[in-house]
Amino acid sequence: MKKIVLFIMIVMLMVGCGQQSSDQNAGDGDQQASFPERPLEFVACYGPGGGHDTMLRAMAKIITDEKIIDTTINVVNKPGGSAAVGMGYVNSHAGDGHYLMSTTSSFITTPLSSDLELNYKNFTPIARLGIDPEMVLINSKSEFTSLEDFLKSDKAINVGGTGLGTIEHIVTVMLEKMSGKELNYIPYQGDGEVIAALMGNQIDFTITNPNTAYDYLKSGDFKALAISTEERIDMMPDVPTFKELGYDITVSLFRGVAAPAGISEEEKAYYTEMIKGLVQTEAWKDDYLGKNMIVEGYMDGAEYEEFLNEMNGIYETILRELEIIK
Amino acid sequence: MESIQNLLIGFNDIFSVYNMIIIFLGSMFGTIVGALPGLGPSAGIALLIPLTFGMPVGSALSLLVGAYMGTMYGGRITAILINTPGDAPAIMTAQDGYPLMLQGKGGLALGISAFSSFIGGIFGLIVLVFGAPIVSKVAINFGPPEYFMLMVLGLSTITLLAGKSMSKAVMMALVGFALGMVGSDYVSGFVRFDFTPELIEGVDFVAIIIGLYGISEVFLNIENLVHLKMGKPSFKVKEFIPSISDIKKITMPTLRGSLIGTLIGILPGAGGTIATFLSYATEKKIAKNPEKFGNGAIEGLAAPEAANNASVPGALIPLITLGIPGSGGTAIMLGALIMYGLRPGPLLMVESGRLVWLMIAGLIIANVFLLFSNILLIPVFINIIRMIQKYLSPIVTVLCILGAYSLNYGMFNIWIVLIFGVLGYFMKKFDYPSGPLILSVVLAPLTENYFRQSIMLSRGSFSIFLTRPVSLGIILLLITIFAFSFIKKGRNSKNQDYSEE
Amino acid sequence: MKLMERIFIIGMMIFSGLVIYEGIKLPIKSEYTIGPGFLPIVIGIGIFISSISCIVQSVYKYKKLDTDTKFISKEGATRLGIFIAVLTGALLLNEIFGLLISMVVFMIVILRYVEKYSWFVSIRVAIISNIIFYLIFEIWLRVPLPGINL
Numbered sequence: 001m002k003k004i005v006l007f008i009m010i011v012m013l014m015v016g017c018g019q020q021s022s023d024q025n026a027g028d029g030d031q032q033a034s035f036p037e038r039p040l041e042f043v044a045c046y047g048p049g050g051g052h053d054t055m056l057r058a059m060a061k062i063i064t065d066e067k068i069i070d071t072t073i074n075v076v077n078k079p080g081g082s083a084a085v086g087m088g089y090v091n092s093h094a095g096d097g098h099y100l101m102s103t104t105s106s107f108i109t110t111p112l113s114s115d116l117e118l119n120y121k122n123f124t125p126i127a128r129l130g131i132d133p134e135m136v137l138i139n140s141k142s143e144f145t146s147l148e149d150f151l152k153s154d155k156a157i158n159v160g161g162t163g164l165g166t167i168e169h170i171v172t173v174m175l176e177k178m179s180g181k182e183l184n185y186i187p188y189q190g191d192g193e194v195i196a197a198l199m200g201n202q203i204d205f206t207i208t209n210p211n212t213a214y215d216y217l218k219s220g221d222f223k224a225l226a227i228s229t230e231e232r233i234d235m236m237p238d239v240p241t242f243k244e245l246g247y248d249i250t251v252s253l254f255r256g257v258a259a260p261a262g263i264s265e266e267e268k269a270y271y272t273e274m275i276k277g278l279v280q281t282e283a284w285k286d287d288y289l290g291k292n293m294i295v296e297g298y299m300d301g302a303e304y305e306e307f308l309n310e311m312n313g314i315y316e317t318i319l320r321e322l323e324i325i326k
Numbered sequence: 327m328e329s330i331q332n333l334l335i336g337f338n339d340i341f342s343v344y345n346m347i348i349i350f351l352g353s354m355f356g357t358i359v360g361a362l363p364g365l366g367p368s369a370g371i372a373l374l375i376p377l378t379f380g381m382p383v384g385s386a387l388s389l390l391v392g393a394y395m396g397t398m399y400g401g402r403i404t405a406i407l408i409n410t411p412g413d414a415p416a417i418m419t420a421q422d423g424y425p426l427m428l429q430g431k432g433g434l435a436l437g438i439s440a441f442s443s444f445i446g447g448i449f450g451l452i453v454l455v456f457g458a459p460i461v462s463k464v465a466i467n468f469g470p471p472e473y474f475m476l477m478v479l480g481l482s483t484i485t486l487l488a489g490k491s492m493s494k495a496v497m498m499a500l501v502g503f504a505l506g507m508v509g510s511d512y513v514s515g516f517v518r519f520d521f522t523p524e525l526i527e528g529v530d531f532v533a534i535i536i537g538l539y540g541i542s543e544v545f546l547n548i549e550n551l552v553h554l555k556m557g558k559p560s561f562k563v564k565e566f567i568p569s570i571s572d573i574k575k576i577t578m579p580t581l582r583g584s585l586i587g588t589l590i591g592i593l594p595g596a597g598g599t600i601a602t603f604l605s606y607a608t609e610k611k612i613a614k615n616p617e618k619f620g621n622g623a624i625e626g627l628a629a630p631e632a633a634n635n636a637s638v639p640g641a642l643i644p645l646i647t648l649g650i651p652g653s654g655g656t657a658i659m660l661g662a663l664i665m666y667g668l669r670p671g672p673l674l675m676v677e678s679g680r681l682v683w684l685m686i687a688g689l690i691i692a693n694v695f696l697l698f699s700n701i702l703l704i705p706v707f708i709n710i711i712r713m714i715q716k717y718l719s720p721i722v723t724v725l726c727i728l729g730a731y732s733l734n735y736g737m738f739n740i741w742i743v744l745i746f747g748v749l750g751y752f753m754k755k756f757d758y759p760s761g762p763l764i765l766s767v768v769l770a771p772l773t774e775n776y777f778r779q780s781i782m783l784s785r786g787s788f789s790i791f792l793t794r795p796v797s798l799g800i801i802l803l804l805i806t807i808f809a810f811s812f813i814k815k816g817r818n819s820k821n822q823d824y825s826e827e
Numbered sequence: 828m829k830l831m832e833r834i835f836i837i838g839m840m841i842f843s844g845l846v847i848y849e850g851i852k853l854p855i856k857s858e859y860t861i862g863p864g865f866l867p868i869v870i871g872i873g874i875f876i877s878s879i880s881c882i883v884q885s886v887y888k889y890k891k892l893d894t895d896t897k898f899i900s901k902e903g904a905t906r907l908g909i910f911i912a913v914l915t916g917a918l919l920l921n922e923i924f925g926l927l928i929s930m931v932v933f934m935i936v937i938l939r940y941v942e943k944y945s946w947f948v949s950i951r952v953a954i955i956s957n958i959i960f961y962l963i964f965e966i967w968l969r970v971p972l973p974g975i976n977l
Contacts, residue, residue, distance in 0.1 A: 047734070076971075080734055082510060084523035113510070114517045114526055158783055165515035184859070186782045187513045189775065192650040193594070199648065202469040202783065215649065215671030323854065324515040365968065373968060491884060497839065497877035503870050504846045514863035519849050548910045548941060549903035717952045719942070720934045723914065728960055731926065732970045740918060748911070755898070756832045774866055781860040 035267050036098055039072035043101040045086030047079040052086075052102040055129070055255055058288040059278060068277040069270075082110045087118050094260045097267030100126065103256045105167055108312050112319055113165060120308050123258040124268065127275040128299035128307060130289055132209040132253035134171045135239065136225040137216075139198055142205075147225045147245055150205065151179040158184045160194045160203035167253050168207040170318050171228060178247045198222065209253065210235060211293035228252055233295055251314060255294065256304055272300060329455050336683030340691070345385050349392040349688060353696045356396020357703060361403040363410045363536050364729025367655035370397045371662055383666045384684055390662050391688040392695070394655060398638050399443055399696050402631060406435045407711055408722050410540030412729075414531060414768050415598040415637070417761055418606040418630035420539060425622035430556060432711070433566035436704045438624050439631040441568060442580045444697040446632030449584035450591065450639035451690055461640075462647035465592050470779035471790050475800035476593060477773040480600035482804060484762040485811075486607035489620075494758045502763035505529055506770025513778045524738040531767045533730050533739040537746025538753070538760045540726045544719045545751040553716055559709040566704040568624075576628035579609050583632030591637020592644065594651075598637040599768050602630035603761075611811075639689065646674055646682050829889050831898040836885070839878045847871030906941050913937060925974040927965075931957045 042060055044052040053075070060073040078086040083106040090101045101123070111119035136147060144150050150157060161168030164187045176183045186203060188194045191212040197203045199221065210233070216222040217236070224239045228249050232241060242249040259271060278284055279298050289296060299307055319325045352374065359370040370393045378386035405411040406423035419439060426435040453461070481499070488495030508519040509528030520526050547553070568576070583605040590601040609629045610619045619626045642659070644650045649671030651657040663670050668678050675682060714721055730743040753760055784790035791797050850867030857863075889895060899907070917933035924932075931953045938949035964970045 077735065080736060080738070081523040081526035084526055085736070088523065110526070113515060114520055114523070116523055156785065163512035163515065166512075169515075184782065184785060186779055187515075188779070189512060196466060196594075196644070196648065196650050197469065200466040200469060215669055215673055219672040219676075221672055319515070322515060359968070362963070362968075369968060491881070493877050493880035493884060497874060497881060500870050500873045500877060501839065501842070504842075504867065504874065507867060507870070511863050514854075514857060516853055516863040518853065518863060518867065545907060545910070548937075549899060549907045551903075551906065551942070714952075714956070717938060717942070717944075717956075720937045720953075721956050724930045724934065724956065724960060727918075727930065728926070728964050728970070728972070731972065732964065732968070735971060737918070737921065737973075744911075744914070744918075752831075752835050755828075756835055778860040786859040 035264075035270055036071050038098060039074050041099050042073055042075045043086055043090050043099055044075060044077045045079065045083035045102060045106070047077055051104060051255070052083075053077060054292065055288065056102050058284070059257075062281055062283045062287070063274065063278055066277070066281050066283065068281075069274050081114075081116075082106050084110050084114065084116050084118075087111075087116070087123075090258075090260050091118055091122055094122075095262040097259060097263040097270070099260055100271065101258050103254075103258050105253050105311075105315075107256075107258070108308065108315050109165065109319075112312075112315055112325055120258070120312065122261050124261055124263055125301050125304040125308060126257045126259055126268070126271045127301060128254055128256040128297060128304040129275070129279065130255050130294040131229075131297040132211065132255070132293075133233065133295055134167060134207050134209060134228040134252060135213055136205055136227075137198065137208055137213050137222045138205045138225060139201060140220055140223050141201070142223075144204075145223075150225075151175075151181045155204075156184060157181065157205070158186055158203045160186050160188055160197050160206040161208070162190055162194060163187050165315075165319050165322060165324050167251060170251060170314065171207050171249055173318055173321075174249050174251070175242075175247060178249070209293075210295075214293055229295060235293060235295075251311070252295075252297075254297070254307070254311070256299075268301065332679070332683045333455055333687060335680065336685075336687035339384060339680060339684045340388060340687045345388045345688075346691070348385055349388045349692050350695050350699065352389040352392025353396040353399075353692050354699050354703070356393035356398075357400040357403070357696070357700060358396075359393070360397030360400020360412060361707075362400075362729055362732075363404055363412050363540060363726055364532055364732050366401070366413055366532075367394050367397040368658045369732065370394070371658045375662060375665065383681065386666060387662075387681065387685050388688045388691075390659070391685055392692040394659060395447065395638065395689060395692040395696055397655070398447075398635055399440065399700050401634075402439045402443070403436065403707055404540075406432060406439065407707060408540060408718070408725075409543045410722070410726060411535055412532070414535065414596075414764060415602045415630070415634040417535065417539075417599075417764050418602045419627060419634075421606065421620055421630075421761065422623050422626040425620065426624070426627065428554075429622055431622070432556070433562075433704050433708050434568060434572070435624075435627055436707065437566040437701060438568050438572065438576060438628055440697060440700040440704070441573070442576060442583065442628040442632040443635040443700075444693060445580045446584045446587055446634065446636035447638060447693040447696075448690070449581075449632070450588045450636035451686065451693065453588045454639040454643060455686060458643050458647055461592060461643050465644060466648070468796065469794070470776045470783060471794050471797040472800070473593065474773065474776035474780055475791065475797045475804075476590070476600065477596075477769050477776060479800055479804060480596070480603060480765065480769055481773065482807070483603045483607040484765060486611060487603070487759065487761050487765075489757065489759050491757075495762045498753070498758050498760065499762040499766045502766025503770040505534065505763075506531075506767040507774070511771075513775050522738075524736070528771075529742060529767070530733050530739055531764065532733055533742040534746050534767055535764055536726050536730055537743040538750035538763065540722060541743055541747025542750025542754055544723050544726075545747060546754060547719050554711070554718060556708075556712045556715055559712045561705050561709075565708070566701065572624060576624055579605075579625040579629040580632040582608060583629035584636040587633030587636030588640050591633075591640030594641075594644065596768050596772055597641060598634055599765065601633040601637050603765055605629040605633040642689075645670060646685075648672060649674060828898045829885070829895045832885050833882065836878045836881050839881075840875055843871045843874035843878065845871075846874065909941055910937060921973055923975075926972045927957050927961055928975065930960075 042056040044056050046052045056075045060075050063069060078089045086101060090099050093099050107120050110116060159172050169185055172183050172185045188197060191208060194206050194208060198206050217224055226242050226245055227239045228242055228251060230250055356370045359365050371390055374389055374393050378389055401412045401416040402419045405416040405420040406427055409420050409424040411417050411420045423435045484495055484499045508525055510517045510526050517526055586605040587601040591597040606626055606629060609625050610616050641656045645656045645660060651660045660670050726743060727740050730739040733739045750760060780790050846867050850864040850871060853864030854862035855864045913933055913936050917929040920929045934953035935949045938944045938952055939946060965972050
């Protein structure tokens with residue numbers, strides 16, 4: 001019997017810890033007569049701690065703190081299948097505006113490279129919130145000092161990036177086509193592996209985004225040779241754009257949100273207003289964009305849809321050339 | 327001796343009664359979370375982060391390192407008690423730990439493994455304190471060819487782990503390899519074997535482990551209606567404190583395991599897993615009575631457990647020197663560091679060196695606390711099992727199912743667990759080993775990718791494996807190992823021939 | 828035992844066929860290195876060859892043994908069959924009743940009919956252990972277990 005008591009005590013101790021740590025949103029927001037009828041659900045297509053999750057939680061926090069809308073927002077994770085599970089989940093609520101899903105490049109690539117019967121056209125794009133530009137990064141000890149040096153040299157060039165058919169790969173293929181220099185692209189599993197490979201001089205240069213590169217640029221380990229934005233960015237004013245160097249490459253990773261298909265105009269307008277309010281706040285600019293080194297790039301629903309069409313075209317062409325899709 | 331000075335400053339910074347209590351609670355918490363199948367360091371740390379808001383950064387880090395280290399100790403508990411390893415490195419712990427449990431020596435197995443974990447952890451930390459900059463400089467020169475060769479070395483332990491039949495072990499390893507290839511393949515951009523969308527991300531090997539080990543054991547117990555016979559709940563110190571002769575027996579295996587764990591643990595991705603398999607294989611190879619391995623040899627329990635915990639600080643080296651996480655657990659630590667305003671990367675040591683040393687001091691203290699708290703917890707765990715031993719099968723089933731659900735918050739992994747439970751049941755019946763299968767599942771994608779990256783770097787030439795010194799060195803090592811084992815085998819079979827005559 | 832082991836190995840052969848079939852659908856070569864289809868084909872063939880070797884071994888083994896042990900007793904098979912069927916059923920019921928309630932039902936049925944404890948003991952053990960699981964997973968670890976969904 002003693003042991004049972006002991007065990008129950010341990011359990012209660014655990015429960016105690018759990019309750020202290022729970023930070024549930026207290027109280028429901030004012031119920032409006034029309035939309036929304038109940039709390040909104042923000043659906044992250046990856047697990048806690050990932051890019052989707054971070055963005056949606058930052059959004060939910062700022063929207064609530066700044067009282068942009070007075071409805072409760074719950075962030076839920078529907079991870080699995082490189083966003084396929086989340087897309088399936090949101091699509092199962094077609095016509096219901098209470099769901100808002102985070103979208104990144106997997107929104108386009110997962111439907112293209114797998115047999116998923118959904119794609120971005122099955123959703124209502126709400127807004128693009130920001131972009132992660134791509135940069136050319138070299139080891140400071142490299143014999144080259146500019147992109148031109150690389151592309152004119154006789155040496156075989158090995159380029160590292162994360163995965164095949166990704167935006168890093170697309171930038172490499174575009175650069176290869178525009179310069180006529182053969183670039184040998186080697187896919188690695190994540191930013192960490194690519195950085196390690198560049199540090200150890202396993203590869204000649206890498207394509208990666210500012211968030212990954214920043215500290216290594218600051219420490220002097222790496223040098224940045226080009227960036228894929230239209231204009232130079234404030235964070236790194238010394239880095240020239242591809243355009244300046246004569247290569248018209250302006251593709252970037254994007255982050256946005258989308259709602260299920262078939263939602264009403266009223267619901268769409270509600271979200272557009274909410275996002276407009278959000279992107280103007282200082283908290284959004286500093287705590288989310290600044291902290292994660294994401295470049296501002298707001299687009300409304302219609303623009304975002306057009307942008308998605310364009311990106312889908314680019315991805316599809318390249319993936320077809322690589323014979324990943326037939 | 328700058329490191330010692332820095333470490334002393336770290337101890338000075340961390341030392342307060344409050345922080346000590348926090349590390350202790352954190353490590354107890356981590357042990358329990360780590361013991362639940364399917365939950366590991368990620369869950370443990372993620373749960374504690376909200377608690378740390380408002381704490382000074384030093385205390386917050388103390389709590390997290392305590393929990394992190396605790397989950398490493400916790401993984402062995404379910405491996406020994408209910409044959410359900412929570413992670414791939416704990417597989418080798420179940421190999422000899424669970425047989426000991428069936429012999430009624432579960433408490434002793436927990437005691438021995440706690441002791442070995444402690445030695446391994448401390449060993450790894452010493453290397454971290456003195457060798458981090460050197461180690462990271464060496465590690466950075468490892469490219470895909472070196473990693474590929476290390477994967478081959480890891481896979482070669484399958485031949486040493488094979489039971490009576492080599493073809494059974496090879497077959498299981500190949501099946502594991504096929505399972506490891508499921509999902510999207512980042513080197514080619516293709517998705518393989520995606521019969522359902524959930525498979526795009528591959529089969530979670532923890533779900534495979536829970537099914538092959540935990541659920542299949544339940545099936546066997548249900549078939550034969552057997553129950554553990556551990557007697558009534560009681561507290562006997564003798565039950566879980568290893569005797570002097572036991573300690574003598576495990577000293578060398580523990581030290582060898584620690585060494586292998588520290589050296590191999592730095593490898594990103596599968597360092598800990600390879601280290602445990604390699605140290606188990608080493609012990610079996612050099613043991614006087616290898617036939618005891620798999621039937622409750624305490625050497626076979628101590629060595630991999632030491633290797634596992636020695637690899638923990640090893641995996642932290644790339645994180646604190648370069649900002650590159652080497653394992654799932656360290657990736658979570660990385661996230662936690664960012665939350666406290668640190669920026670892990672090449673500048674971490676320069677900008678926030680004091681906090682890093684505080685963290686290292688915290689790890690050392692957590693290790694000491696964990697040794698004691700784990701020994702104190704043994705009677706609790708053993709007696710919980712004694713209380714429920716008559717109803718163990720359904721309780722373990724539900725625990726495994728809930729653990730599988732927690733992996734990804736979805737039903738999919740539960741079905742995976744069930745399928746592999748059935749497969750594991752047949753494998754046990756026909757004596758097919760499950761160790762090689764799991765090892766292959768974990769190493770398959772890494773092996774294939776490192777191979778392809780190597781060949782891509784050299785543009786189609788295989789010479790890349792021979793022209794790089796470290797890679798060549800591992801090839802020579804592999805050849806030597808195999809040559810020796812063939813000579814030994816040849817000699818043994820000759821002796822047998824004579825005796826038969 | 829003999830027959831069941833052969834069926835198991837034949838199952839593995841079918842699996843190897845599946846692996847090879849999937850591999851053939853993918854490119855075998857890429858520009859500089861092996862394509863995504865290469866290893867599945869090699870591994871599939873490997874599984875096939877090792878299954879043949881396992882069958883040969885099993886033939887030799889049973890030749891030596893003469894007698895064949897029974898794979899499973901009738902009672903054992905019944906118990907195991909009930910166990911797996913009830914577990915699968917309970918997991919399917921999760922859609923309606925939520926995971927924990929389904930697990931309570933599963934445990935009660937198993938404890939009562941397979942392990943033959945009294946109703947009182949079965950219900951008590953099932954409810955207490957699931958309350959503890961509820962406290963650990965739902966409350967403490969905040970895992971959002973599927974709930975009742977009528």
